[in-house]
Amino acid sequence: MVAFFRGKLAFAFKVAFLAGISALLVLLLISAIGQKQYAIGIFLILVVIGLNFTYLTKVSIPLKFFYPGLIFLLGFVVAPIVFTLTMSTYNYKTGNYIGKSEAITQIQKLAIEPDASGSTFDIVVGKYKGTESAILASDTVKKQYFIATYKERFDLNAADLKLNQYEVATEAPNFKALADTELAGADKLLSKSRFFYTSEFFVALEGFDVGALYRQKLNFLSDKDEFQNISTGAVYKDNGKGNYANIDNLSEKLEPGWRAPIWFENYSKLLLDPKVREPLIRVFIWTVVFAVSSVLTSFAFGLLLALALNKPIRGRRIYRSILILPYAMPSVMSILIWGGMFNTEFGAINQLLGTNIAWFQSVTFARVAVIVVNLWLGFPYFYLVSSGALQAIPSELNEAAAIDGATPRQIFSKITLPLLLRILSPLLIASFAFNFNNFNLIYLLTGGGPKSTLDGDIAGATDILISYTYQIAFGSFTQDLGLASAISVVIFLLVASISLYGIRKSKVLESFV
Amino acid sequence: MIKWLREDLWRHAVGVFMIFFALFPLYLVVISSVNPSGSLQVTSFIPKEFSWKNYQMLFKDPTIPYLTWMKNSLVISISVALLSVVISASSAFAFSRLKFKGKKSGIQLLLLIQMFPAILALSAVYVIMERVAVFAPHFGLGTQPGLLLVYLGGAMGVNIWLLKGFVDSIPAELDEAAKIDGASAMQTYWLIFVPLAAPVLAVVSLLSFIGTFNEFILARLFLVDMGSRTIAVGLQGFIGGQYSQNWGPFAAGSLIASVPIVAIFLSLQKYIISGLTAGSVKG
Numbered sequence: 001m002v003a004f005f006r007g008k009l010a011f012a013f014k015v016a017f018l019a020g021i022s023a024l025l026v027l028l029l030i031s032a033i034g035q036k037q038y039a040i041g042i043f044l045i046l047v048v049i050g051l052n053f054t055y056l057t058k059v060s061i062p063l064k065f066f067y068p069g070l071i072f073l074l075g076f077v078v079a080p081i082v083f084t085l086t087m088s089t090y091n092y093k094t095g096n097y098i099g100k101s102e103a104i105t106q107i108q109k110l111a112i113e114p115d116a117s118g119s120t121f122d123i124v125v126g127k128y129k130g131t132e133s134a135i136l137a138s139d140t141v142k143k144q145y146f147i148a149t150y151k152e153r154f155d156l157n158a159a160d161l162k163l164n165q166y167e168v169a170t171e172a173p174n175f176k177a178l179a180d181t182e183l184a185g186a187d188k189l190l191s192k193s194r195f196f197y198t199s200e201f202f203v204a205l206e207g208f209d210v211g212a213l214y215r216q217k218l219n220f221l222s223d224k225d226e227f228q229n230i231s232t233g234a235v236y237k238d239n240g241k242g243n244y245a246n247i248d249n250l251s252e253k254l255e256p257g258w259r260a261p262i263w264f265e266n267y268s269k270l271l272l273d274p275k276v277r278e279p280l281i282r283v284f285i286w287t288v289v290f291a292v293s294s295v296l297t298s299f300a301f302g303l304l305l306a307l308a309l310n311k312p313i314r315g316r317r318i319y320r321s322i323l324i325l326p327y328a329m330p331s332v333m334s335i336l337i338w339g340g341m342f343n344t345e346f347g348a349i350n351q352l353l354g355t356n357i358a359w360f361q362s363v364t365f366a367r368v369a370v371i372v373v374n375l376w377l378g379f380p381y382f383y384l385v386s387s388g389a390l391q392a393i394p395s396e397l398n399e400a401a402a403i404d405g406a407t408p409r410q411i412f413s414k415i416t417l418p419l420l421l422r423i424l425s426p427l428l429i430a431s432f433a434f435n436f437n438n439f440n441l442i443y444l445l446t447g448g449g450p451k452s453t454l455d456g457d458i459a460g461a462t463d464i465l466i467s468y469t470y471q472i473a474f475g476s477f478t479q480d481l482g483l484a485s486a487i488s489v490v491i492f493l494l495v496a497s498i499s500l501y502g503i504r505k506s507k508v509l510e511s512f513v
Numbered sequence: 514m515i516k517w518l519r520e521d522l523w524r525h526a527v528g529v530f531m532i533f534f535a536l537f538p539l540y541l542v543v544i545s546s547v548n549p550s551g552s553l554q555v556t557s558f559i560p561k562e563f564s565w566k567n568y569q570m571l572f573k574d575p576t577i578p579y580l581t582w583m584k585n586s587l588v589i590s591i592s593v594a595l596l597s598v599v600i601s602a603s604s605a606f607a608f609s610r611l612k613f614k615g616k617k618s619g620i621q622l623l624l625l626i627q628m629f630p631a632i633l634a635l636s637a638v639y640v641i642m643e644r645v646a647v648f649a650p651h652f653g654l655g656t657q658p659g660l661l662l663v664y665l666g667g668a669m670g671v672n673i674w675l676l677k678g679f680v681d682s683i684p685a686e687l688d689e690a691a692k693i694d695g696a697s698a699m700q701t702y703w704l705i706f707v708p709l710a711a712p713v714l715a716v717v718s719l720l721s722f723i724g725t726f727n728e729f730i731l732a733r734l735f736l737v738d739m740g741s742r743t744i745a746v747g748l749q750g751f752i753g754g755q756y757s758q759n760w761g762p763f764a765a766g767s768l769i770a771s772v773p774i775v776a777i778f779l780s781l782q783k784y785i786i787s788g789l790t791a792g793s794v795k796g
Contacts, residue, residue, distance in 0.1 A: 028649055035648040040641075061698050065607035068600045069669050076666020077626055080634035083641060301531065308527035311520075319528045321779065326535050328778035330727045332745040333767040337538050340756045340763075346554035347756075348541050376534065437630045440729050444749065466632055473636040474734070481636045488633040499628050 018055055022048050043079070047071055088485035089263050091242040094478045096257040103258035104220060107227065107244065109192075110255070111218035115201055119213040122168040123205060125190060126177040135195050136177070137203060137211060138169045145169050148195040148203055183208055218254070227254060241265075259482075266486035276483070279459035279468070286367070287464040291435040294374040295428055301375060302382025303420070307412075309383075310390050327380035335444040338373045342445075361450050363461040370462050374441055378431070389423045390416070429502030433495050442467040465491050542764045551761025567761040571769075579766055581740055582747035585657065586726055586770075589743060592661055594722035597668040598676075598714050604669075605676035606702055606710075610688060620677075627670030632730060638663055639734060660735040664728070668721050675720070679713040680706075716784045719777050726774055744770045 029044035054060070054067045098106070121137035128134035134149040145156040162171040171177070178186065194202040195211070203211040218227045218236070227236040227244050236244035239253070242260030246252040269276050305323065309316055326334065341348045342359040350356055359365045393416060401411045421428075442448055448467050451460030458471045465487065473484035541555065549564035550556075571579040607613075608620060631638075639654065642663065646653020653659050687709065688701045696704070707714075732743045742750070748770070752763045778785065 028652075031648040037644050037648055040644060040648075060613070062607045062611045062613040064699070065603040065611065065702070069604035069673060072600060072662075072666045072669045073626060076638070076663050077629065077631070077634075077670060080637035080641060081629065083637035084634050087637060087640070304527055305531055308524040311524065313521050313524050315525075315528075319532065322532050323528075323535055324779075324782070325539060325775065328775045329539070329771050330723075330745070330774050332727060332729045332749065333771050334538065336749060336752055336763070337542055337767060340553055340752070340760055341538060341541065343553055343756050345757070346552065348537075348555050351555055376538070379531070380535070433628075437632060439632050443730070466630075469633075470635065470730075474639075481640065484636050488636070492629065492633050495630065496625070496628065503624070 084485045088489050090259050090482045091262045092259040092482035093480035096242040100258040107254050112214040113217045115213040121211045123209050123211040124177050129174050140167045153196050266482045283459050283468045291432050294435045295431050297375045298378030299382045301379040303386045305383045306386035324380045342369050360446050366462050393419050426502045426505050433499050437466045439466045545764035553757045553760040567765040570762045571766050582744045586744040590722045590725040593664045593725040594718040597721050598718040601672040604673045608677045609680040627674045631667045
């Protein structure tokens with residue numbers, strides 16, 4: 001057995017294993033760099049170097065144990081955290097999603113306008129002199145015919161051509177039309193092609209047999225990093241926030257923009273922009289109310305149960321195993337089930353209560369429903385931990401109090417409860433932190449609603465911060481990853497300070513017990 | 514008898530009331546799943562008809578790839594359960610048993626990291642994996658291996674932390690003895706530690722299994738194709754907004770999907786509760 005760890009065979013095995021993994025990583029990093037994903041490429045280079053360094057030298061033995069876990073933590077936890085921080089300082093949203101050079105190409109492609117008279121041509125797509133992509137264009141009104149390639153235009157006489165009954169040219173010398181099968185294959189390329197007309201105008205295809213005359217509206221001057229409108233002369237300069245904007249009218253921007261650093265603007269928006277600030281404050285208040293009332297109701301019911309069952313009464317084990325079922329069920333399933341039960345027309349709740357409440361359409365009822373469901377999900381947890389804590393309270397304390405003449409009620413409120421709170425406060429805080437980010441419940445039960453989408457409002461009445469952030473980042477309106485990241489950072493600071501407070505409390509506890 | 518009434522009656526009253534509350538949705542799903550009409554409307558709380566129609570629909574209706582979803586969920590969850598424990602066990606061992614510089618700050622850093630709710634970095638993970646998809650289409654956004662990698666990363670912090678807690682409670686005499694006999698750290702790890710910690714490793718891997726099976730939002734964001742979805746995403750899409758139409762098969766499907774999880778949970782009760790009090794909360 002020991003020989004397996006020392007010896008040539010073991011070493012050969014190790015080297016082969018390392019080589020295999022390194023080869024895979026190197027392949028990945030080469031294609032990453034090939035696709036210009038430099039950050040990921042550099043990360044992978046460091047991973048490969050670190051890997052071989054760690055396992056082929058004896059510099060640090062603990063590192064041999066840490067390395068795989070460390071890489072996963074760095075790659076999928078630490079890197080996203082750092083990336084969230086970075087994104088929060090960027091203008092990174094729908095319309096500002098791509099890189100700058102891509103944005104310039106896009107702007108050029110989009111900035112075309114038809115000529116004044118809106119000339120169109122009947123087109124046959126084909127090859128000029130066998131190789132060059134070209135079109136045979138006919139203007140049947142003006143009786144104008146020509147072949148155009150990407151670079152040149154050759155005017156033709158009607159006499160040299162074969163015309164059909166609409167006087168559209170179908171054949172011309174040096175020109176061979178593409179067959180239908182070839183057309184289908186070239187579809188994508190053709191839709192982007194610009195065929196030469198004059199130095200200003202070009203013909204762009206609109207379908208396979210019609211083309212229209214266009215010209216480039218904006219010119220990009222790369223040395224000055226600006227766009228110029230050819231007809232009006234307006235100049236568009238980089239506004240430093242990810243768009244080219246008209247220097248005379250800064251609100252006139254060219255689309256699309258690119259992702260660009262705007263430093264603390266996302267954060268200042270949270271405080272200063274009323275369109276962001278007001279829903280955010282509303283959502284924040286509800287988040288706190290929701291988290292506090294979820295913890296309190298679950299704790300109250302769990303504690304009551306724990307007290308009731310804190311005596312070997314008959315059937316206690318049956319009670320216990322049934323009562324933890326809500327906690328054992330996959331929560332995604334139970335939340336969806338509750339969603340059905342709260343259905344207005346057919347739901348079991350309305351039927352049981354004999355009411356006809358539209359639960360998820362009313363702000364109050366939706367909020368009540370969310371808290372009831374979370375109570376169902378959460379009370380078994382507090383039942384379990386409270387039972388544990390009750391058993392941890394020495395019975396001598398209660399007995400001594402009873403001898404001194406305290407009533408059971410006094411014993412509970414003066415001894416048991418304060419001790420319990422002391423023991424459980426870290427867990428209460430942890431549960432608060434968990435519910436603060438209880439995304440699944442809100443998303444699956446109410447979807448954050450009810451909300452007045454007509455007003456363009458993306459914050460619903462039951463949206464908590466994290467589901468609101470999700471709506472901002474991935475919702476169906478503008479997707480603003482920069483703003484969403486800024487809110488995430490704020491949430492993290494809040495939750496982390498709450499949790500650290502909880503941990504410190506539990507440390508105090510450890511030294512106390 | 515009077516004494517029983519005075520002392521125990523309220524206990525039973527509380528217990529029975531809470532049992533009704535706890536069981537009501539579950540009971541409803543069970544009766545809905547065997548109700549041949551398959552409708553959300555409960556005609557009576559005591560079932561009058563009984564049929565396996567909803568269950569049959571799950572397995573036969575080609576528009577509901579239930580078995581595929583189930584398979585995806587199991588493959589992903591089992592892979593995460595095994596791999597994450599294999600990877601995190603060695604780190605937990607190092608944290609618990611080896612001496613090295615910066616151990617204390619390492620542990621504190623780990624504590625901080627495992628506290629970070631993965632959902633907060635959701636958009637970052639999304640963008641990163643979108644970029645990975647550009648050069649490695651098999652590991653990027655929209656693929657199961659990509660999702661698996663993200664899950665592994667996310668499970669790492671919590672698992673190392675949990676395992677470290679459990680490992681600390683295994684007496685260190687044996688591996689100290691091995692060290693005195695001249696065993697290297699690697700040998701101690703494989704020959705002494707792993708066999709000793711095997712039950713604990715099993716528990717933690719089952720916990721990761723439950724956690725992964727339950728995960729919704731990353732899976733929702735990653736797995737767009739009907740055929741690559743996990744059971745949670747699949748069922749949510751299936752029922753989404755159409756409670757009245759699809760309720761019967763949904764009830765059957767969610768029951769089947771819940772059974773293994775509930776079974777694991779109940780058999781691990783003891784460990785889960787001690788894990789809970791150690792400060793981690795089940796998602």
